[in-house]
Amino acid sequence: MTVSIVTDSVSDIPKDIAEKLGITVVPLNLHFGTTTYLDNIDLTADEFYERLPDANPLPTTSQPSAGAFADTYRSVLENTSEILSLHASSKLSGTYNSAVLGREELLQELENNGNNNPLHTIEVIDTQWVSMAQGLLVIAAAEAAQDGMNLNDLKSLVNDLSSRTHITAVVDTLEYLARGGRLGKAGAFLGSILSLKPILKIEDGEVQPAGRVRSTAKARQQLRENVINAAPVERLALAYSTTRDVANEMAAELQQHVVSGEVILYQIGPVVGTHAGPGLIATAWIDTKG
Amino acid sequence: MTRKPNKQSETCSPPQMLAALHAGNTWLEANVEFINALNVFPVPDGDTGTNMLLTFRSSLQSTDTLPKTDFEILTKTMSKAALLGARGNSGVILSQIIDGFAKGLSEKKTIDGESLTFAFQEASKAASNAMVDPVEGTMLTVIRDAATGAKEFIRTTPDSSPSGVLQAALTAARKSLENTPNLLPVLKQAGVVDSGGQGLVILLEGICNHIDGKPLPIPYIHSGNIDTDWIKSQNTSEDYGFCTEFVIQDMNTPFEEVQSVLRKLGDSEGLIGDISLARVHIHTDDPDAILKYGEGVGQLEQVSIRDMEQQHDQFLSFHDNTDLAIASGVVTVASGAGFANIMRSLGSSAVVWGGQTMNPSVEDLLTAIESVPSNDIILLPNNKNIIQTAKQTHSVTGKNIHVIATTSMVEGIAALIAFLQDVPAAQNVVDMTQASSIEWGEITHAVRTVQMNGVTVNAGSPIGISDDTIISTGNTSEESLLNLCKKLQVKTDTILSVYYGSEVEDSTVEETTMMLRSAFPETEIELLYGGQPHYAYIVAVDNENDS
Numbered sequence: 098m099t100v101s102i103v104t105d106s107v108s109d110i111p112k113d114i115a116e117k118l119g120i121t122v123v124p125l126n127l128h129f130g131t132t133t134y135l136d137n138i139d140l141t142a143d144e145f146y147e148r149l150p151d152a153n154p155l156p157t158t159s160q161p162s163a164g165a166f167a168d169t170y171r172s173v174l175e176n177t178s179e180i181l182s183l184h185a186s187s188k189l190s191g192t193y194n195s196a197v198l199g200r201e202e203l204l205q206e207l208e209n210n211g212n213n214n215p216l217h218t219i220e221v222i223d224t225q226w227v228s229m230a231q232g233l234l235v236i237a238a239a240e241a242a243q244d245g246m247n248l249n250d251l252k253s254l255v256n257d258l259s260s261r262t263h264i265t266a267v268v269d270t271l272e273y274l275a276r277g278g279r280l281g282k283a284g285a286f287l288g289s290i291l292s293l294k295p296i297l298k299i300e301d302g303e304v305q306p307a308g309r310v311r312s313t314a315k316a317r318q319q320l321r322e323n324v325i326n327a328a329p330v331e332r333l334a335l336a337y338s339t340t341r342d343v344a345n346e347m348a349a350e351l352q353q354h355v356v357s358g359e360v361i362l363y364q365i366g367p368v369v370g371t372h373a374g375p376g377l378i379a380t381a382w383i384d385t386k387g
Numbered sequence: 388m389t390r391k392p393n394k395q396s397e398t399c400s401p402p403q404m405l406a407a408l409h410a411g412n413t414w415l416e417a418n419v420e421f422i423n424a425l426n427v428f429p430v431p432d433g434d435t436g437t438n439m440l441l442t443f444r445s446s447l448q449s450t451d452t453l454p455k456t457d458f459e460i461l462t463k464t465m466s467k468a469a470l471l472g473a474r475g476n477s478g479v480i481l482s483q484i485i486d487g488f489a490k491g492l493s494e495k496k497t498i499d500g501e502s503l504t505f506a507f508q509e510a511s512k513a514a515s516n517a518m519v520d521p522v523e524g525t526m527l528t529v530i531r532d533a534a535t536g537a538k539e540f541i542r543t544t545p546d547s548s549p550s551g552v553l554q555a556a557l558t559a560a561r562k563s564l565e566n567t568p569n570l571l572p573v574l575k576q577a578g579v580v581d582s583g584g585q586g587l588v589i590l591l592e593g594i595c596n597h598i599d600g601k602p603l604p605i606p607y608i609h610s611g612n613i614d615t616d617w618i619k620s621q622n623t624s625e626d627y628g629f630c631t632e633f634v635i636q637d638m639n640t641p642f643e644e645v646q647s648v649l650r651k652l653g654d655s656e657g658l659i660g661d662i663s664l665a666r667v668h669i670h671t672d673d674p675d676a677i678l679k680y681g682e683g684v685g686q687l688e689q690v691s692i693r694d695m696e697q698q699h700d701q702f703l704s705f706h707d708n709t710d711l712a713i714a715s716g717v718v719t720v721a722s723g724a725g726f727a728n729i730m731r732s733l734g735s736s737a738v739v740w741g742g743q744t745m746n747p748s749v750e751d752l753l754t755a756i757e758s759v760p761s762n763d764i765i766l767l768p769n770n771k772n773i774i775q776t777a778k779q780t781h782s783v784t785g786k787n788i789h790v791i792a793t794t795s796m797v798e799g800i801a802a803l804i805a806f807l808q809d810v811p812a813a814q815n816v817v818d819m820t821q822a823s824s825i826e827w828g829e830i831t832h833a834v835r836t837v838q839m840n841g842v843t844v845n846a847g848s849p850i851g852i853s854d855d856t857i858i859s860t861g862n863t864s865e866e867s868l869l870n871l872c873k874k875l876q877v878k879t880d881t882i883l884s885v886y887y888g889s890e891v892e893d894s895t896v897e898e899t900t901m902m903l904r905s906a907f908p909e910t911e912i913e914l915l916y917g918g919q920p921h922y923a924y925i926v927a928v929d930n931e932n933d934s
Contacts, residue, residue, distance in 0.1 A: 282809065290729045291884070292913065293804060308818075309804055311882045311929040312911070 100248050101177040102239040103169060105161065105192045106136040107185035108232040109336065111363045118239035123169050125192065125368045126159045136368040145367035146339050146375055155276065158368045160191040166199025167206070170219055174203075179248045180219040183235050183255065185227045186302035189279055193223040220248060222255065225302035228369055229334035229361065229381040230264035236361075237332065237383075261331070261384040265298045265307050265323050267316035269376030277372040279304055296320070313376075320380050321347060327384055328354035334361040336379040338370050343378060356385060398497035399549045399598075402455045405447075407594045412447055414593025415440050415586065421607040422589065425582035427573055435582035438475030443590065445472030446485055458496065462489035470660055471634055471689065477583040479659055479668050480517050480526045484587075487513030500547040507534040507556055517659050524571025526583035532563030533591070550598045557591045564588050628653075628672035628724070629740060630693045635685040638662045645684055652677050670695065673724045674740055675889055675920045692740035694727070694755070715789075715812035716759035719767040719799050720747060720777075723919035725886065726796045733803035736761075742796075743921060746772050749779050756784055763812035765819065766790045769799040789816045791823060796919070797886065797927035798823045828853035828871045830864050830924040849923070864891075864923035865899050869906055875928050879909040882929040886917030891924070899924075 104110065106124045115122050124135040127145070129152060134140040136158075149156070166182075173180055182200075187193040200219045207217065224231045234255050241254055274280045274297075283306040286295045294316040298307040310316050324330060333355045337344035341364070348360040365373055373379075399407070415422075415436075422436025449468030450461050466489035469482035490513070491506025492498060498506075511534035514527050521527050536559020537552045544551060567581040568574040574581055589607075631653070638645060642665070646658045653671030660666050665685075671677055674692045681687050719735045721727045722742035730738055737755035741747035756764050764786050768777040777790045789812055793799045805822035806815055828851055835846045839857050844850060851859030851871030858874045861867030868885070877883060885903065887896055900914045917925060 290732045290915065291800070291804070305809075306807055308807065311804065312880065314880055315929075 098177055098179070099245065100179045100181050100242045100251055101173045102235060102242055103173060103180055103182040103196075104231070104235045105184050105190075105196075106366055106368055107190055107192060107227050108183075108235050109228045109363055109366050109369055110232045110235060111361065112137075114236060114361070118236065118243065120235060120239050121169060121173055123161045123165060123192075123196075125161055125190070127367045127371065128157045128159065130154070134367070137366045140367050142338075142364045142366050142370065145370055149370070149375060155273075156367070156371050158277075158371050160195045163195050163198035163202055166196045167203040170200060170203050171206075174217060174219075178217055181238060181242070181248060181251050181255075182219060182221045183224050183231065183238060184222065185231055186225045186299070187223045188225075188302040189227055189304070193221065196221045218248060220252060222252070223302070224255070224259060226259070226262060226264065226299060228264065228365065228379060229336055229363060230262050230299060232363075233262065233332045233334055233361075233381055233383055234258050257386075258383055261386070262381070263298070263323070263327070263384070264379060264381040265296060265320055266336075266373070266377055266379035267294055267296050267313065267320060268373055269313075270374055271295055273372055273374035274304060279372050282306060317343065317347065317378060320378060321351065324351050324354055324380050324382055327382060329356050329385055330354060330382040331356055331385045332361075333359075333380065333382045334363060336363055336365050336377065336381070338365040338373060338377040339375040340378065347378070347380075351380075355382075397546070397548050398499045399503075400497055401458055401461055404458075404498060405450060405455060405461070407597045408447055410597030411590045411593035412440075412443055414596070415443060415590050418589050418607050422582050422586045425579045425585055427577040427579055427582070434475055435477045436586055438478040439481050439583070439586040439590075442469055442473045442478035442481050443485075445469065446482070458498070459493045462492050465489060467664070470664060470666055473659075473666050473668070474632065474691070475630070476518075476668060477526060477586060479666060480514050480530075480583065481587075482666070483513040483517035483659055484510040484526075484530055487511065498549050500541055500544075500549055500552045503549045503552045504534075504537045504541045507537045507552075510534065522571065524567040524569070524574060525581050526587050528567065528570060529560050529563045529581070529584035529587050533557070533560035533587070535559060536562075550595070553591065553595050553598060557588070557595050560584075560588050560591055628670055628695060629674045629727075630668075630670055630695050631674040631677050631691070632666070632668045633678070633681060633690040634688045635665045635667060635681055636663065636688060638665060638685040640684040648680060649677070652680065673889070673918060675722065675724075675918065679920070690745065691751075694738050694740070713759075713761045713808045714810060715763040715765055715808070715815050716761035717765045717767065717803065717806055718752065718755045718759060719803070720752075720769045720773055721796055721799070723796070723886075723889065723917045725916035725918035726800075727918075729800060729915065729917075730796075730803060733800065734806050734808055735767075735803060741773065742770055742919070743772070746770070746776060749776055749783060752777060752780050753783055756780060756786060756788070761786075763787045763789065765806070765812060765815060767793045767799040767802055769793045769796045787812065789813075791816060791820050793823050795827055795829070795925065796917070797827045797884070797925055798825060800884075801825045801927065801929070826853070826875055826928040826930075828858070828875055828926050829922045830868050830871065830926075831922045833857075865895065865902060868899065868924045868926070869902060872903065872907065872926060875926065876930060877907055877910055877928060878930060880930065881907075882911045882913065883907065884913045884915060884927040884929065886915050886919065886925045886927075888917055888919045888921070888923050888925075890920075 103121045106122055124138050127134045127136055182196050184193040184196050200221055237258055238251050238255055281303040283297055283304050293309045294313050296308040296316055298305050335344050335348045348362050352360050419436035419440050423433045426433045426435040446465045446469035449464050466486040469485040473479045473482040487510030488506045491509035495502055511531045514530045515521050533556040537556040540555030564580050564584045567584050642662055653669040658667050716736040718737045719730045720739045720741045727738045736759040739747045739751050739755045766777045768774045771794045774792050781788050802819035802823035805818040830851050833844050833846050833848050833850045837844050844860050849861050849864040849867035850857050851867045859867050859870035861870055903912050
C-alpha cells in the first residue's frame with residue numbers, strides 16, 4: 098500500500114498537480130473582516146487579488162485547526178495505513194503545530210475506540226519552507242510514493258531534497274510582510290530613504306534579505322541569474338501573484354536550465370498572498386545532486 | 388616611582404604641582420572606561436572619560452618643554468593648551484576649570500592653602516561661564532561644591548596647607564557627586580552619578596593621593612548597572628547628528644553675537660574663550676552650516692566632526708550583553724547631512740564626516756572602525772583623495788579592512804545598496820564593488836577660467852563634471868545640470884537620482900524636478916536631499932543593464 102502525502106495550502110501546489118499525484122491539501126483560513134474563506138477553495142487567487150487593494154481592514158490568515166487535520170488524517174487512513182504530512186515552516190505558520198496536535202487527537206481517538214491499529218503511522222514534518230519551495234518537496238515525495246517508496250525512504254528523500262532547495266522572491270513592497278510580522282531579518286530593509294526593490298529568500302525557515310536593487314527590472318534580472326548560476330537545476334517553479342505575463346516570460350527563458358525542461362508556473366494563493374502582496378515574482382528550485 | 392610624603396608642607400612649588408597633576412592624569416587614565424560607562428548626559432555616547440583625559444593630557448603635555456619655575460607661564464600655557472585640546476562638553480568645562488585655576492594662581496611663586504582656595508573659586512566661576520545653559524547635577528555643581536568645601540575649610544583652619552584644602556575639596560566633591568542624581572533626573576533614571584563629576588573627583592583623588600604620598604589604588608570597576616532598555620529608549624536618531632568642534636582664531640564678530648548665532652544652529656552649544664581664541668562645541672545635524680558660519684567669523688582650526696549615533700551605538704553595545712556582532716560592517720565617508728542619513732538607512736554602521744575639502748585623518752577613520760561591532764570592516768572612502776588614507780588604516784587596526792575605492796558618495800550609495808549585514812565580508816566586497824560602478828556627474832562652480840570645446844567658461848560659472856572632465860556648462864546650476872544629464876546615459880529604464888546640496892533652495896528643488904521630468908519623461912527621477920557643500924547637484928545614473 099502506498100504512503101499518502103498530505104500538505105497544507107501554504108505550499109501553493111497547483112490543483113491539477115495535486116489531483117494527479119493524489120496529494121491531500123489542507124486549506125488554511127483567510128479572514129476578510131468577519132467572513133472566513135478556505136484558502137484556494139472558497140476564494141480563488143484572482144478573486145482575492147481583485148479585492149485586496151480595497152480591503153479595509155486588510156485580510157488576515159490562520160492555520161487549520163487541529164480538528165481539521167484529525168478529520169483529514171482519519172479520512173486518508175481509510176485507504177492507507179501510512180501518511181507523510183509535509184508542512185510550512187513553523188517559524189512562519191502555526192500549521193505544523195496544528196498538524197501535530199491533529200495527529201495526537203486522532204491517535205487518541207482511535208485508541209479510545211479500540212481501533213488502534215499499530216500499523217497506522219502518521220509522520221508530520223516541518224519542512225522549513227513555504228510556497229513552492231515546500232511544494233516542490235511535496236511533489237517529489239508524492240511521485241516517489243506513487244513509485245512505491247516506503248515511509249522511511251521518503252523521509253530521507255525529503256531531507257536530502259530540502260538541503261538543495263532554494264526560493265528567492267522580489268516583492269513590490271515589504272508592507273504586507275511587515276504587517277503580518279513575517280519580515281524577520283529583512284526588516285533591516287525597511288526605512289530606507291531611497292526607493293529600492295528588496296530581494297528576499299527563505300533560509301532556516303525564515304524570511305531573510307537576499308539583496309536589494311534600484312529597479313524591479315534589475316530585481317527580476319537577479320532572480321533569473323540566481324537560477325542560471327545554479328543551472329542545471331533538478332526542479333523549478335515560478336510564482337506570481339498578479340503578474341502572470343512576467344512569470345510566463347521568465348519561465349520560457351529559464352526552461353532550458355531545468356533538467357526535465359519543465360517549469361511549474363503557479364499563482365500565489367490568497368493566504369501566502371496576504372503576506373506577500375501583489376506584484377510578487379518568486380523562483381523556487383532544487384539543485385541537482387553533487 | 389618613589390614619592391616623598393608632602394603632607395606637612397605648607398606650600399607647593401611648580402615641580403611639585405606638576406608632579407601632582409601627572410598623578411591626577413595617571414589616575415584619570417586608569418579610570419577612563421569607568422567614567423565612559425557612566426555617561427548618560429547630555430547624550431548617552433560614552434565618551435566623557437576619554438574627552439576629559441584627552442583634554443587634561445594635552446594641557447599637561449604643553450608644559451613638558453617649559454622651565455618648571457614660573458607658575459604664571461606654566462598655568463597660562465596649560466590653560467591655552469586645554470582650550471585648544473578640549474574635546475566634548477566635559478572637556479570644554481574641564482578646560483575652563485584649568486583656566487580658572489591658572490587665573491587664580493597667576494603671579495604666585497608657590498601655592499599655599501589660601502591661594503589654592505582662591506583658585507578653586509576662580510575655577511568654579513569659569514566653569515559656570517563655560518556653558519550657555521548651565522545644568523545642575525553635572526561637573527559644574529561638583530566643582531562649585533568642591534570650591535565651597537575648600538572655602539569652608541580655610542575659614543575654620545587658616546594657614547592650612549594645600550594638602551588640607553585639597554582634601555576638603557575632595558570630600559565636598561565626593562558628597563556633591565553622590566547628590567547629582569537628585570539634581571538631574573536623567574541620572575536617577577539611569578541609576579548613575581554624573582560622569583563628568585565622577586571624572587573630576589577621580590582627578591582630584593589622583594592629585595591628593597600623590598600629595599599624601601599614597602600609592603594609587605586599584606581602578607574603579609564598571610558595574611554595568613545602567614538599564615540598557617533605558618539607553619535604548621534614548622535612541623531617537625533625530626536627537627543625535629554630529630558632534631562638531633573647532634577652534635576659532637581672531638574673531639571678527641562680537642563674542643556674544645557668535646554665541647547667540649551658534650545657539651540657534653544646534654544643541655549642547657558651548658563657545659568658550661575670547662575673541663582671539665575660542666572653542667566651539669555643538670551638536671547638529673548639519674555641521675556644514677556651522678562650519679560655514681565659523682569660516683565667516685574667523686579662522687578655523689582643529690575641526691572635528693564625529694557621528695554621535697555611532698558613539699551611542701558603541702556605548703549601547705558596551706552595556707548590552709546581547710551579541711551585537713555582525714558578519715561585516717560598513718564605514719563610509721560623507722559630507723552632507725542628507726547623504727549621511729541615506730548611508731545610515733542603507734546599513735552603514737558609521738559615517739565619518741569628510742570629503743573634497745576636508746579629508747578625514749587615519750585616526751578619524753580608525754575611531755569609526757573600532758566603533759563597529761564587527762571584525763570585518765568595509766570602508767567606502769567616497770573620494771579619490773581619501774582612498775589612500777582609507778588604505779592606511781590596515782596598519783593601525785587589528786580588524787580586517789576592505790577598502791572599496793569609491794570616488795563619490797553616489798558610488799558609495801550604489802555599493803551600500805548591495806550590502807548585506809549577515810553576508811561574509813568577502814562576498815559583500817565582490818557584490819558591492821560590482822554595484823559601485825555606476826555613471827555619475829556633479830555640478831559645481833569653475834574655480835578658474837577654462838576652455839571647454841573651444842568655449843570659454845569663466846571662473847565662478849556653473850559646470851557639470853563627469854569622469855574628471857567638464858562636460859556641461861550653463862548660466863545656472865540647473866541649466867548646467869540639465870546639460871549634464873543630456874550627456875549621461877539616460878535611457879527609458881534608467882533611474883536618475885539627483886542629490887541636491889546645501890546651497891539649493893527648497894523652491895528650486897521643485898522646479899528642478901519639473902525641469903528634469905519634462906526633459907526625460909520616460910525616466911524615473913528621484914530628487915533627494917544630499918546636503919553636500921560645494922556641489923549644487925550630484926547625479927547618479929542607474930541603468931538596468933549595469934552590473
